[in-house]
Amino acid sequence: MLYREAGQFKTSYAADQAIFPILQDRLALVVLLAAAFIGVPLAANEYWLSTIFVPFLCYALAALGLNLLTGYAGQVSLGTGGFMAVGAFSAYKLATAFPGLHIVLVLLIAGLIAAAVGILFGIPSLRIKGLYLAVATLAAQFFLIWLFNRVPWFTNYSSSGVISAPPRAVFGHIFVTGPEAQPVGKYLFALTVVALLALAAKNMARSATGRAWMAIRDMDIAAEIIGIRPLSTKLLAFALSSFYIGIAGALWAFVYTGSVEPLAFDIDRSFQILFMVIIGGLGSILGAFLGAAFIVLLPILLINVPSLVGLNINVTTVTNLQFIIFGSLIVFFLIAEPNGLARLWQIGKEKLRQWPFPY
Amino acid sequence: MHFLYSITIDPFAQIIAAPDFFLEVLVGGLLTGVMYSLVALGFVLIYKASGVFNFAQGTMVLFAALTFVGLIELKLPIWLAAVLTMAVMTAFAFAVERLVLRPLVNQAEIILFMSTIGIGFVLEGLGQMLWGGDVHTLDIGLPSGPIKLGFITISKFDLVAAVVAGLLVTVLAIFFQRTRIGRALRAVADDHQAALSVGISLKQIWVIVWTTSGLVALVAGIMWGTSLGVQFSLTLVALKALPVLILGGFTSVPGAIVGGLIVGAVEKIGEVFWGPALGGAIEDWLAYMLALVFLLFRPQGLFGERIIERV
Numbered sequence: 001m002l003y004r005e006a007g008q009f010k011t012s013y014a015a016d017q018a019i020f021p022i023l024q025d026r027l028a029l030v031v032l033l034a035a036a037f038i039g040v041p042l043a044a045n046e047y048w049l050s051t052i053f054v055p056f057l058c059y060a061l062a063a064l065g066l067n068l069l070t071g072y073a074g075q076v077s078l079g080t081g082g083f084m085a086v087g088a089f090s091a092y093k094l095a096t097a098f099p100g101l102h103i104v105l106v107l108l109i110a111g112l113i114a115a116a117v118g119i120l121f122g123i124p125s126l127r128i129k130g131l132y133l134a135v136a137t138l139a140a141q142f143f144l145i146w147l148f149n150r151v152p153w154f155t156n157y158s159s160s161g162v163i164s165a166p167p168r169a170v171f172g173h174i175f176v177t178g179p180e181a182q183p184v185g186k187y188l189f190a191l192t193v194v195a196l197l198a199l200a201a202k203n204m205a206r207s208a209t210g211r212a213w214m215a216i217r218d219m220d221i222a223a224e225i226i227g228i229r230p231l232s233t234k235l236l237a238f239a240l241s242s243f244y245i246g247i248a249g250a251l252w253a254f255v256y257t258g259s260v261e262p263l264a265f266d267i268d269r270s271f272q273i274l275f276m277v278i279i280g281g282l283g284s285i286l287g288a289f290l291g292a293a294f295i296v297l298l299p300i301l302l303i304n305v306p307s308l309v310g311l312n313i314n315v316t317t318v319t320n321l322q323f324i325i326f327g328s329l330i331v332f333f334l335i336a337e338p339n340g341l342a343r344l345w346q347i348g349k350e351k352l353r354q355w356p357f358p359y
Numbered sequence: 360m361h362f363l364y365s366i367t368i369d370p371f372a373q374i375i376a377a378p379d380f381f382l383e384v385l386v387g388g389l390l391t392g393v394m395y396s397l398v399a400l401g402f403v404l405i406y407k408a409s410g411v412f413n414f415a416q417g418t419m420v421l422f423a424a425l426t427f428v429g430l431i432e433l434k435l436p437i438w439l440a441a442v443l444t445m446a447v448m449t450a451f452a453f454a455v456e457r458l459v460l461r462p463l464v465n466q467a468e469i470i471l472f473m474s475t476i477g478i479g480f481v482l483e484g485l486g487q488m489l490w491g492g493d494v495h496t497l498d499i500g501l502p503s504g505p506i507k508l509g510f511i512t513i514s515k516f517d518l519v520a521a522v523v524a525g526l527l528v529t530v531l532a533i534f535f536q537r538t539r540i541g542r543a544l545r546a547v548a549d550d551h552q553a554a555l556s557v558g559i560s561l562k563q564i565w566v567i568v569w570t571t572s573g574l575v576a577l578v579a580g581i582m583w584g585t586s587l588g589v590q591f592s593l594t595l596v597a598l599k600a601l602p603v604l605i606l607g608g609f610t611s612v613p614g615a616i617v618g619g620l621i622v623g624a625v626e627k628i629g630e631v632f633w634g635p636a637l638g639g640a641i642e643d644w645l646a647y648m649l650a651l652v653f654l655l656f657r658p659q660g661l662f663g664e665r666i667i668e669r670v
Contacts, residue, residue, distance in 0.1 A: 076469055124651055128658045130468060131412045131609070135601045136654055139647035150638040267598070271476060278473050320488040327480025334474045335462040 003352040019202055036191055041184045049183035052296065057190040058252045060292035063276040064201055064285065065244025071283035072210055073237035074217025075125050076133055079140035080245055081269035085262055086114040086144060087246025088253035089154045092163045096156055103168040103176060107250050114246020115239040122238030126231060141267055148262040164259035177254040186255045193251065197244060202285050213237055279333050281340025290341040298326065370632035383511045384631050385624055390517035392623020393524045397579035398600040399615040401572040406609045407548040408568040411471045415479035417597020419573060422486040423448055424580030424589045428497050429490040437499050448573030456565045497584040520582050527578060528616055540567060602650035608663020617661060622646045
């Protein structure tokens with residue numbers, strides 16, 4: 001009854017091409033953004049901001065990047081962790097080599113470097129696809145992590161191999177990285193970056209670029225026949241995806257943890273982000289956020305449930321149980337809704353449109 | 360200049376200077392490769408019959424080894440422990456078929472792939488909950504220590520592993536080529552629908568291949584467990600089996616063996632002769648890089664079926 005587009009007429013091309021053509025969706029988005037930008041900083045305490053919201057934003061951005069590649073362009077990648085590491089370490093090198101460089105520029109250039117590396121490792125996708133490609137991208141994962149572990153130049157010859165983000169501020173005095181940064185500032189900075197990049201991704205996905213990706217995904221030979229160049233389309237997907245993932249890695253190192261070692265971006269991270277994309281929904285911007293929220297919140301929930309219910313189980317059992325429940329939930333979700341949480345949301349909206357008089 | 364010298368000329372100079380050492384490294388690498396092949400075999404069996412890329416193979420190796428070791432530590436005789444572990448792996452195969460594969464029939468490859476990662480998580484948690492997360496040593500009386508063959512020295516255990524792998528492949532080859540079930544498996548691998556239409560039960564076949572690969576996992580687990588100890592890092596060995604698969608082709612049993620030998624040899628030679636110049640531990644990625652470069656020229660692997668695309 002509330003969610004219905006009856007009476008909303010589109011009278012201009014601009015209105016027809018709007019991202020959210022339905023008024024209720026636009027209102028919901030405004031409310032959501034207001035809650036994220038104003039509500040969360042006011043309501044959440046420092047612990048929540050720095051251990052749940054900021055990592056959620058980093059994960060969501062990485063999942064968004066992987067979703068462009070895997071969900072839209074159909075190229076499965078297991079090298080996400082490696083590309084995140086490229087972003088993190090190039091941001092570190094940039095920030096330490098050029099102390100005057102603004103943090104936003106640092107992030108952008110780090111993203112561009114990650115994009116270049118992504119193109120390099122995307123070249124095999126022109127010959128191979130599917131699971132063969134997935135295994136080939138593991139080469140990127142293992143090689144890049146090895147590189148950052150073994151070449152001391154990347155860590156500025158730090159003996160422990162750990163990099164620490166130098167302090168940087170926006171608008172002159174609001175520190176977003178370094179020891180003086182407040183969780184609220186970090187959160188708002190990460191949120192702004194993620195929101196802008198998500199908007200760009202949404203527009204990319206619904207423009208000619210995104211349509212070319214989807215054509216390649218659905219059947220690459222047919223796409224080639226209708227005039228889409230596989231070379232440039234696939235490599236563009238790799239480049240943009242790595243750009244997003246690189247920035248996510250840089251945010252991870254600079255804003256979330258503050259100091260990071262290459263091991264933080266190992267193969268498990270790649271799988272974790274792939275899970276987010278699949279559980280959230282392949283080929284959906286919203287899905288990346290839902291998947292990230294799910295994967296971030298689930299372990300926290302699983303850790304806290306036993307103590308909330310009053311059960312007293314020892315820690316190792318809880319960890320093992322966590323593995324079992326996590327694995328079962330993944331299988332359950334894949335069986336129940338292979339198209340992910342985003343699809344559930346869509347079904348919910350369809351139902352809402354007909355409520356209370358479904359035909 | 361020095362760096363260029365140390366990666367282009369120096370390794371070859373070393374090889375020429377000490378050919379028997381090179382041979383020793385090569386044989387050592389080939390024998391390690393055999394161990395990779397053992398894990399890769401399990402992948403190939405399942406991929407051939409059901410098109411599922413079973414990422415849980417590594418965890419299956421760990422789980423089988425953990426169960427086996429756990430039962431031995433309960434003072435059971437070795438043969439009984441082996442039989443019981445096989446029974447557990449069979450039960451696991453039934454559970455996977457019933458709870459995961461059947462509801463996911465006809466889904467995309469990537470969904471099935473992800474579901475096996477889920478299975479891996481469950482198995483990992485279950486194995487560690489039942490048998491604990493400590494490192495178990497496994498000793499079932501396999502020979503160890505060095506042996507001199509001609510002018511090179513190799514480990515007796517590696518030789519045993521090679522013999523075991525050889526036996527396993529022979530048995531599997533006979534099973535696939537000569538038995539009724541083997542023919543049914545090959546039929547399913549060729550074409551699911553055609554196999555269904557001549558009355559082959561897919562469900563049965565799936566249980567059989569998962570059981571078989573469970574048994575292969577047990578053998579691999581015993582061999583790896585003996586050499587490394589039964590511990591969590593066994594699952595990482597499975598990751599090494601992936602470049603083996605790429606080199607050999609996802610669908611070829613002999614490919615798994617040849618791929619394993621190539622990966623093992625290249626990895627060891629690279630590490631010993633090129634590793635020091637590049638900063639060490641290049642074993643971590645050399646196999647993947649090899650696979651990546653190889654794929655550019657032969658996307659289907661050495662023995663894989665030619666990829667033909669139709670619109």
